[in-house]
């Protein structure tokens with residue numbers, strides 16, 4: 753009986769540790785950063801998850817090394833008011849995205865993961881590959 757109580761108390765301790773761990777992970781809320789990322793149109797050039805034409809996912813951007821560098825980059829873009837429509841990164845002044853909003857966008861971008869399946873794992877591509885290697 754004593755053994756059983758010790759075992760149960762051990763299990764409860766582990767459960768408490770695990771729940772602490774997970775509550776930390778789950779309590780990080782990126783929804784504000786997500787809203788800002790969408791409402792400022794970042795997704796139109798960088799994709800919904802940073803895998804657009806100008807990718808940001810998987811921490812590939814040197815600009816994303818620190819919040820300060822990222823915020824500076826948003827502010828210091830030269831092409832404010834381009835004369836003709838432009839694909840280049842717009843300028844986002846303090847009045848458009850303030851420092852705390854920039855931090856939230858930064859944290860949200862940091863969650864982006866680009867994890868596409870391998871070519872061989874996509875059936876139709878696998879068939880194409882096999883066919884291209886086939887000797888008639």
Ligand code: HEC
Pocket residue numbers: 789792793794795796797798806807808812813814815816822838839840841842844857
């Ligand atoms: C009109 C298209 C466009 C929009 C909208 C846009 N970007 Fe960009 N972004 C670019 C381009 C193009 C680059 C490539 C580098 C450059 O222009 O200096 C870039 C580069 C970046 C980089 C640096 C990537 C690197 O190569 O290291 C970050 C970070 C970034 N953008 C974040 C954002 C965020 C956050 C928003 C929204 C607030 C945004 N961008 C909106 C076009 C855009």
